Amino acid sequence: xxxxxxxxxxxxxxxxxxxxxxxxxxxxxxxxxxxxxxxxxxxxxxxxxxxxxxxxxxxxxxxxxxxxxxxxxxxxxxxxxxxxxxxxxxxxxxxxxxxxxxxxxxxxxxxxxxxxxxxxxxxxxxxxxxxxxxxxxxxxxxxxxxxxxxxxxxxxxxxxxxxxxxxxxxxxxxxxxxxxxxxxxxxxxxxxxxxxxxxxxxxxxxxxxxxxxxxxxxxxxxxxxxxxxxxxxxxxxxxxxxxxxxxxxxxxxxxxxxxxxxxxxxxxxxxxxxxxxxxxxxxxxxxxxxxxxxxxxxxxxxxxxxxxxxxxxxxxxxxx
Numbered sequence: 001x002x003x004x005x006x007x008x009x010x011x012x013x014x015x016x017x018x019x020x021x022x023x024x025x026x027x028x029x030x031x032x033x034x035x036x037x038x039x040x041x042x043x044x045x046x047x048x049x050x051x052x053x054x055x056x057x058x059x060x061x062x063x064x065x066x067x068x069x070x071x072x073x074x075x076x077x078x079x080x081x082x083x084x085x086x087x088x089x090x091x092x093x094x095x096x097x098x099x100x101x102x103x104x105x106x107x108x109x110x111x112x113x114x115x116x117x118x119x120x121x122x123x124x125x126x127x128x129x130x131x132x133x134x135x136x137x138x139x140x141x142x143x144x145x146x147x148x149x150x151x152x153x154x155x156x157x158x159x160x161x162x163x164x165x166x167x168x169x170x171x172x173x174x175x176x177x178x179x180x181x182x183x184x185x186x187x188x189x190x191x192x193x194x195x196x197x198x199x200x201x202x203x204x205x206x207x208x209x210x211x212x213x214x215x216x217x218x219x220x221x222x223x224x225x226x227x228x229x230x231x232x233x234x235x236x237x238x239x240x241x242x243x244x245x246x247x248x249x250x251x252x253x254x255x256x257x258x259x260x261x262x263x264x265x266x267x268x269x270x271x272x273x274x275x276x277x278x279x280x281x282x283x284x285x286x287x288x289x290x291x292x293x294x295x296x297x298x299x300x301x302x303x304x305x306x307x308x309x310x311x312x313x314x315x316x317x318x319x320x
Contacts, residue, residue, distance in 0.1 A: 038093035053182035056221035070279035074310035079291030173228035
């Protein structure tokens, strides 16, 4: 695994022909006619597999705190949006929709023109995000930082040279141990020889070398998903838009096989907790940012009774 700056990043692992700019191309193209709204998953309601499955974020959450995992997955507690999560959702949507623009027109200006229509769509679909900004000044500052981060993307990659094989791809797989896995992968690039690159956009701070294990976990998880459904990716990358850093991990088959066994053991532990009806709380460095802390006994909260129907659904994650 390496950490590289945007200057070190190869233009593309695909061999798409460079778009030819012509004099009659408008410098600021209109937004695509059919944009994917922020926070709306591609494929929802279209016959895709929505049976219970383990995701990378929930697997890592269980490792940090089994109770937090239970409250999110079994009790179905939802955390309210924050300014940070709302920014992440909006930027991901911009970077998904920019690839609907003709290749030669995928410019900074085109991406910036997507921001406000997608923000308005986000307000319509999730009205509570509007309440995150009590003053016009606070919203203006937030929007300026969001637009800056969109600009930063173009310092890392030139989307005019890329034709993704998948965007916001909903990937579901079952391991040989019977555990169903799920991931929403921001972007999948495919080279002419079939080699895959996984790209994930990050709007938070890039981790220091001491704290890159969470990032590695996600990259291995996506590599495992694609190995089970297509082929082992040649490269996985996390693009940290705030700093311009790129975290690169080139998976090896032996490493991903070991990771698969790790996931199997992790699911065994989750299943054991579910059958015992006990998901212990565990203090960790992210407790101060936990959105369900009010239900945690370690912080004076009261944990609700365990919902039996939630446990029954959870146990369907492993194929019988």
